Amino acid sequence: MTSVLYDAPGPKAKRIARIVSVIAVLLIAGVLVAVIVALAVPRTTASGQVVPGLFDPSRWDVFNDLVVWRAFGNGVLNTLRMAGIAAVLAIAIGVLFSFARTASLAVIRIPSTVILEFFRGMPVLLMMLFILLVFSTGSYWAGISALALYNGAIIGEILRAGVAALPRGQGEAGLSIGLSPLSTRFRIEFPQAARNMLPIIIAQLVVLLKDTALAYILAYSELLYVATKTLPNFFGNRYLYSFFFVALLIYLGMNLLLSFIARLVAKRTGPGGRIVRPRIPRRGVHPEGDIAMSRVPDAGMGAAPPLL
Amino acid sequence: MDAVIEQFPRLLEGFAKTLALLGIAGAGALVFGTLVAGFRVSPIGPLRIFAATFTELFRNIPLTLILFGFATLGPYLGARGGYFVLAAIGLTLYTTPFIAEAIRSGINGIPVGQAEAGRSIGLGFGQVLGHVILPQAVRMVIPPIINVLIAPTKNTSVAGGFFVVELFASSRNAINARGDEVIAILLAVAAFYLLVTVTLGIIAGQVEKRVAVAR
Numbered sequence: 001m002t003s004v005l006y007d008a009p010g011p012k013a014k015r016i017a018r019i020v021s022v023i024a025v026l027l028i029a030g031v032l033v034a035v036i037v038a039l040a041v042p043r044t045t046a047s048g049q050v051v052p053g054l055f056d057p058s059r060w061d062v063f064n065d066l067v068v069w070r071a072f073g074n075g076v077l078n079t080l081r082m083a084g085i086a087a088v089l090a091i092a093i094g095v096l097f098s099f100a101r102t103a104s105l106a107v108i109r110i111p112s113t114v115i116l117e118f119f120r121g122m123p124v125l126l127m128m129l130f131i132l133l134v135f136s137t138g139s140y141w142a143g144i145s146a147l148a149l150y151n152g153a154i155i156g157e158i159l160r161a162g163v164a165a166l167p168r169g170q171g172e173a174g175l176s177i178g179l180s181p182l183s184t185r186f187r188i189e190f191p192q193a194a195r196n197m198l199p200i201i202i203a204q205l206v207v208l209l210k211d212t213a214l215a216y217i218l219a220y221s222e223l224l225y226v227a228t229k230t231l232p233n234f235f236g237n238r239y240l241y242s243f244f245f246v247a248l249l250i251y252l253g254m255n256l257l258l259s260f261i262a263r264l265v266a267k268r269t270g271p272g273g274r275i276v277r278p279r280i281p282r283r284g285v286h287p288e289g290d291i292a293m294s295r296v297p298d299a300g301m302g303a304a305p306p307l308l
Numbered sequence: 309m310d311a312v313i314e315q316f317p318r319l320l321e322g323f324a325k326t327l328a329l330l331g332i333a334g335a336g337a338l339v340f341g342t343l344v345a346g347f348r349v350s351p352i353g354p355l356r357i358f359a360a361t362f363t364e365l366f367r368n369i370p371l372t373l374i375l376f377g378f379a380t381l382g383p384y385l386g387a388r389g390g391y392f393v394l395a396a397i398g399l400t401l402y403t404t405p406f407i408a409e410a411i412r413s414g415i416n417g418i419p420v421g422q423a424e425a426g427r428s429i430g431l432g433f434g435q436v437l438g439h440v441i442l443p444q445a446v447r448m449v450i451p452p453i454i455n456v457l458i459a460p461t462k463n464t465s466v467a468g469g470f471f472v473v474e475l476f477a478s479s480r481n482a483i484n485a486r487g488d489e490v491i492a493i494l495l496a497v498a499a500f501y502l503l504v505t506v507t508l509g510i511i512a513g514q515v516e517k518r519v520a521v522a523r
């Protein structure tokens with residue numbers, strides 16, 4: 001689509017593009033360098049003490065200590081444990097919600113809709129605080145249950161949308177061969193909806209993993225807490241920023257990995273999934289030498305991807 | 309219940325801060341999000357790379373870390389303006405990629421013929437984008453964007469963990485003052501949040517019906 005927005009550049013456009021590129025690169029690089037320099041220069045505190053810059057070795061030598069890495073490992077484990085348990089519970093709650101919200105009995109459907117809207121509209125952090133204070137569960141279970149409820153409500157909506165998006169014939173076929181409405185839902189509609197919605201569900205699990213960092217505010221010793229409270233308490237505050245940067249990189253790595261998996265799954269299970277698409281070369285010439293004119297098979301699901 | 313009435317001014321004050329944060333972050337993210345989306349589809353390579361990197365980076369860092377970074381590194385770098393401004397900047401930066409992605413998907417949703425028609429009558433990239441694509445794309449993405457804006461409403465609560473006394477932090481203060489009625493206070497606070505999120509959700513639904521482009 002992007003290439004449709006502008007013509008193939010002529011000499012003048014190429015020149016302009018080059019000039020703008022140079023300016024943009026200089027600008028971006030300038031801002032980055034300015035930030036790095038600002039972080040690197042030593043500072044004088046109000047009391048006249050000189051504090052070394054953030055990239056000074058005296059702020060990073062602590063990483064030679066294995067204890068630091070073990071603490072980071074513990075933090076990562078705690079984060080992953082919270083995210084893992086919350087994810088499993090969230091999916092279970094999501095399945096329950098998606099069933100309750102489409103139940104034929106209004107007694108089940110309407111209250112579950114209200115509860116779901118309530119959970120969806122409230123900040124996770126507030127829910128964590130609520131559970132922590134009202135049920136005195138401790139920060140670990142407060143974090144897990146709030147994350148599970150909130151993301152469960154959202155996954156429930158995703159699954160419901162997935163079932164609603166299926167062709168009507170699927171459910172009708174199930175009913176016509178004598179399955180009960182419940183087992184039609186369970187055996188016919190639900191597996192298809194879950195498969196279609198898998199990429200979105202994984203994207204939601206990325207959100208869940210990110211939101212475990214909220215437990216920091218409740219003083220649960222997850223990665224951020226370990227990096228910015230536990231470790232600086234032990235090794236001294238001058239390492240705070242170094243610990244923080246490392247925690248940032250670890251979070252980034254974990255989330256990018258999960259996002260990448262989500263994209264992979266989306267590619268695999270998307271419309272026409274499992275079908276190996278023939279590669280259409282950009283310039284219209286097939287690698288084997290013949291000219292590609294064929295349309296990409298779309299397996300009858302949705303529009304075919306445009307020819308490049 | 310009397311605790312809620314007693315603490316109501318405090319909660320209202322926090323709610324005003326929350327709305328201010330939401331307003332700043334929402335407006336800022338709309339402006340920068342449109343800009344980043346424009347960069348993402350522009351003919352200039354470095355701008356495309358910058359937009360893609362920015363989006364991936366800020367979408368994958370937890371908001372808690374972004375706000376922590378701003379609340380600690382900001383004062384270290386000598387930023388003035390206080391924690392409210394820092395939190396507003398952090399929230400804006402966190403929300404921008406989500407808006408940008410919503411707008412980009414809107415741009416991708418416009419039929420190719422529209423852009424081709426624009427180009428065929430001699431419009432350049434800026435004109436195609438500004439006169440042909442964006443006016444249609446914006447209509448299409450208004451409902452998803454309102455839905456995206458529901459998230460920062462809830463996300464403002466994270467700023468309460470970093471020295472900004474918005475609704476979440478003021479609810480903590482209210483609980484500290486009246487520990488005997490925790491449930492009532494928390495439910496009242498939840499009602500404040502629901503007031504905004506449910507309203508935005510209803511508006512999104514209405515707007516979706518009204519601006520739907522018949523094709």
